[in-house]
Amino acid sequence: MSDRFEICHPITAGREGGWSNHEADPGGETMYGVTEKRWHEYQDKMGMKRTPVRTITKAQALKFYRSEFWDACGAATLFAGVDLAVYDASVNSGVSRGRKWLKAAIGSSNHAETVKRICRARLSFMQSLAIWKTFGKGWGRRVADIEVRGVAMALAAMGATEGRIKADARAEAEAAKKAAKSAGSKAATSAGGAVASGSAPAVDQAAADPAALWLFGALFLVLAIGAAVMIIRKRVADARADAYGKAAA
Numbered sequence: 001m002s003d004r005f006e007i008c009h010p011i012t013a014g015r016e017g018g019w020s021n022h023e024a025d026p027g028g029e030t031m032y033g034v035t036e037k038r039w040h041e042y043q044d045k046m047g048m049k050r051t052p053v054r055t056i057t058k059a060q061a062l063k064f065y066r067s068e069f070w071d072a073c074g075a076a077t078l079f080a081g082v083d084l085a086v087y088d089a090s091v092n093s094g095v096s097r098g099r100k101w102l103k104a105a106i107g108s109s110n111h112a113e114t115v116k117r118i119c120r121a122r123l124s125f126m127q128s129l130a131i132w133k134t135f136g137k138g139w140g141r142r143v144a145d146i147e148v149r150g151v152a153m154a155l156a157a158m159g160a161t162e163g164r165i166k167a168d169a170r171a172e173a174e175a176a177k178k179a180a181k182s183a184g185s186k187a188a189t190s191a192g193g194a195v196a197s198g199s200a201p202a203v204d205q206a207a208a209d210p211a212a213l214w215l216f217g218a219l220f221l222v223l224a225i226g227a228a229v230m231i232i233r234k235r236v237a238d239a240r241a242d243a244y245g246k247a248a249a
Contacts, residue, residue: 003076005066008084011149012091013065015142019054026131029053032061033091042068065091073098079111081154085118088146092139093125101125111158112168115150119143127232137235144239148172148247169248173241180237187230 016033027035029052036053042064043050056064070076073090075083082102090098105117126132126139148169155165 004080004083005070008087009065011084012088031056034061034064069095079154080157081115081150082111084153085115085146085150089118089122093122111154112151115147115154119147123236140236140239144243148243152247166248169244173244173248176237176241176244180234180241183230183234183237187234
């Protein structure tokens, strides 16, 4: 396997941006996707004087990413496309998780399928985080983009023609559109049920059966949660449909 850092890193770097200090981001102050905490740890390891992460240069960030993420997650030893999926996941969620998702995904000779498995596991983890409500939309688009690019890279490396790659992308786009439509319908049904439950005629709670009131509240909660889950699934499917649609164009 050839080292493809110069191919994969620009894709990841394009999602990391420049200076950031979002109040909802536990990473705090960040430059080119490098947090100040990680930057100082790296400087200590390399025997460098600590400097604010905001002063990091692109050249320094490049060395940091190669050492702390690309080499650390073993991307250089991976099949084309799989390397991108593992690397981007490691940068976004930590090397240990990137390697964990790779380990759980391997086993198929179809490396494009391995990429998809990694991305599914990654999304599942992200959706479990409290900050998904803040960053989920962007994360969904990012993972969809990485999946599409990684799948195309893997298929090409396995000998697929450009026509075959685009045909597969069209099929994935259509499947994602159907999944989005289905999730949207289920979200509407659950939301409608929750609203109907919540708009029931007022009753005297003192006279009502406590067990019935508890059941009523539990039903409303289940329906509301179901609607929220379906909305998340719809957004993820929409992102995949959009990304695969662009690849098929």
